[in-house]
Amino acid sequence: GESVGLHLPTLSVQEGDNSIINCAYSNSASDYFIWYKQESGKGPQFIIDIRSNMDKRQGQRVTVLLNKTVKHLSLQIAATQPGDSAVYFCAENIKKDFNKFYFGSGTKLNVKP
Amino acid sequence: DSGVTQTPKHLITATGQRVTLRCSPRSGDLSVYWYQQSLDQGLQFLIQYYNGEERAKGNILERFSAQQFPDLHSELNLSSLELGDSALYFCASSRSSATNYGYTFGSGTRLTVV
Numbered sequence A: 001g002e003s004v005g006l007h008l009p010t011l012s013v014q015e016g017d018n019s020i021i022n023c024a025y026s027n028s029a030s031d032y033f034i035w036y037k038q039e040s041g042k043g044p045q046f047i048i049d050i051r052s053n054m055d056k057r058q059g060q061r062v063t064v065l066l067n068k069t070v071k072h073l074s075l076q077i078a079a080t081q082p083g084d085s086a087v088y089f090c091a092e093n094i095k096k097d098f099n100k101f102y103f104g105s106g107t108k109l110n111v112k113p
Numbered sequence B: 001d002s003g004v005t006q007t008p009k010h011l012i013t014a015t016g017q018r019v020t021l022r023c024s025p026r027s028g029d030l031s032v033y034w035y036q037q038s039l040d041q042g043l044q045f046l047i048q049y050y051n052g053e054e055r056a057k058g059n060i061l062e063r064f065s066a067q068q069f070p071d072l073h074s075e076l077n078l079s080s081l082e083l084g085d086s087a088l089y090f091c092a093s094s095r096s097s098a099t100n101y102g103y104t105f106g107s108g109t110r111l112t113v114v
Helices: none
Strands: A010-014 A019-024 A030-038 A045-051 A055-057 A062-067 A071-078 A087-092 A102-105 A105-111 B006-007 B010-013 B019-024 B033-037 B041-049 B053-057 B064-067 B075-079 B087-094 B109-113
Touching: A010 A019, A019 A105, A030 A062, A030 A071, A030 A102, A045 A055, A045 A062, A045 A071, A071 A087, A087 B041, A102 B041, B006 B087, B010 B019, B010 B033, B019 B087, B019 B109, B033 B075, B041 B064, B041 B075, B075 B087
Parallel strands: A010 A105, B010 B109
Antiparallel strands: A019 A071, A030 A045, A030 A087, A055 A062, A062 A071, A087 A102, A087 A105, B006 B019, B019 B075, B033 B041, B033 B087, B041 B053, B064 B075, B087 B109
16 A cells, blocks of 8 residues: 555554544644544545534544644544554644645554454 | 545656646535645645636645646646655545535545656
8 A cells, every 4th residue: 555654653552442643733723623544545534523613522433622722633532443543634724724724744543453 | 435536546757757647526526626745744735626716726836737627527737747746646625615524535646756
């Protein structure tokens, strides 16, 4: 498959454990955020989003937390599975630049069986 | 399958050459976005088209150009290629011109310039 992010920070977790992936975003005017998952050889895939008027949003096995004070976003994955192994990106969208997302550099999640 | 189709999947070409990358958006999507993903730069927004018209421009070099055709497919043209243009090029699509709900990415074209 494709090699993406050879120099990315890596988080290694044991199967069944919870994972927390962090992201510091850059612009205090950002008001919409998405977490994407990118598996080898594939394009980024939407996981969960959150708007700036929320602090927390839950999906299936995933939770996103937003701390606007420190411009920090986190993705929590419960009961991590081998299929969760991928590179995870946070992306921010600023209302005035509504057409484009600014992506973070990504974190590689490695799930050990 | 995300519904966004990109061709070719892989492309190897020499410096100075010109290539065309193609993208077919998801059925019903009017907006097409192009992103470049390189190892040291992450995902960088290049350009967006909506219903045939350019809507937003990012860090796209003058050697690069794009267009969206009446059938809504889009092409990204890269000319006078340099080694540093080697990257994954992703196309994404969305229903509207704004990214209120994110967009759907294709699987990308891996361009290698030698």
